Structure formats: C-alpha cells, structure tokens
Amino acid sequence: MFDGGELRLVLLKLIADEPRHGYDLIRAIEALSGGAYVPSPGVIYPTITLLDEMGFIEEQQSEGAKKRFAVTEAGQAHLSEHADRVAALLARLQALGEHRQRADAAPIRRAMSGLKMAVMERFGGGDASQEMVHQVAAMIDDLAQKVERLK
Missing domain, CATH: 1.10.287 (Helix Hairpins)
Known part of the structure; x- marks a missing residue:
C-alpha cells in the first residue's frame, strides 16, 4: 500500500492529529480506508520506532502498558514541508475506502x-x-x- 517514507508520513500525520499508540494507528488507517487496508503491527511498530529515533514523535505519559506518542516540533515541521504529499496519501486511503464501498454492491x-x-x-x-x-x-x-x- 505504501512505501516506508509514505507510511511514515501517514503515521506522523495521524499522531499530529492526536496522540496515539500503535493499535490506534492501525485502527485509524483501517477506518480511513473503509476497512480495505489494515496495516500489520509488524509494519506499524518499527515505523513508530523510526519516527521516534528521527525526533519526529516522542512518548507521552500514559496509563497502562501501551506507549502513546505525540508529534514534536520537528515532526510538525516535517509534516508542513510535505503537506501536499500527506494530503495525497490520505486521499489515496479515502479513495480505497470509497472503492470498497462501491465494490460492496x-x-x-x-x-x-x-x-x-x-x-x-x-x-x-x-x-x-x-x-x-x-x-x-x-x-x-x-x-x-x-x-x-x-x-
């Protein structure tokens, strides 16, 4: 569905919208695509780790065992630099969901x-x-x- 750089941008955008943990990100992508695409934890968690190492996100205090992440200033700047690409990627997910709805007929x-x-x-x-x-x-x-x- 995405190459590594594209998935990083999608996850970063979703985290910028609201702090999230890995499972939240999986469900958010599933919702955006109308259930047509559900990324695996094996793709999501390494990408979260990479975003953290790049300084684009940081772990927040959260209750329970799940690590919740929020965007950093550097992450927000990166999103701003790639705003057009992020919008295109989100549109791709939404189009996939719309196609799935049409296919359900x-x-x-x-x-x-x-x-x-x-x-x-x-x-x-x-x-x-x-x-x-x-x-x-x-x-x-x-x-x-x-x-x-x-x-």
Whole structure:
C-alpha cells in the first residue's frame, strides 16, 4: 500500500492529529480506508520506532502498558514541508475506502444478473402466455418501486 517514507508520513500525520499508540494507528488507517487496508503491527511498530529515533514523535505519559506518542516540533515541521504529499496519501486511503464501498454492491449486481438469466430462460422460448409476461413485469415494477422507497 505504501512505501516506508509514505507510511511514515501517514503515521506522523495521524499522531499530529492526536496522540496515539500503535493499535490506534492501525485502527485509524483501517477506518480511513473503509476497512480495505489494515496495516500489520509488524509494519506499524518499527515505523513508530523510526519516527521516534528521527525526533519526529516522542512518548507521552500514559496509563497502562501501551506507549502513546505525540508529534514534536520537528515532526510538525516535517509534516508542513510535505503537506501536499500527506494530503495525497490520505486521499489515496479515502479513495480505497470509497472503492470498497462501491465494490460492496457486488451482491446486487449478482442478483440482477440472476434475475435477468431467469427471465431470459423462462421467456426466451416464446412459450409463455401474455398473462405470465404481465405478471412478471408487475413483480419487477413492484420491486423497483420498493427499492426507490428505501431509505
């Protein structure tokens, strides 16, 4: 999904938005991508360590065992220098989520294809009565109206 430098910028931006620990970062990226991308801890934690060593983030006091990090002045300056790139990376994550939402319409496309096949099978031979044709047309019209009324 990202090369190392890109992931560093995304994590730095998320930490700048609010202090976070590793699991928070994983969930934030998952949310931004609509669940389409969930980085592994094996990618996140080494990147957090690198950001800390670079002086871009620092550990904050936190309750429990989880280390929470906040952005430093140097990290904020780095983000400002790369603001356009950060915006593009976040847009990439959001586009991935939007694509996933569109892709979730696959069951509807499958069902419509099944309906089309059933109608073609039943009425393709020309042996159906006019009454049956009107009945099926009425069922399809009824369903179309119900779909239009969904909220």
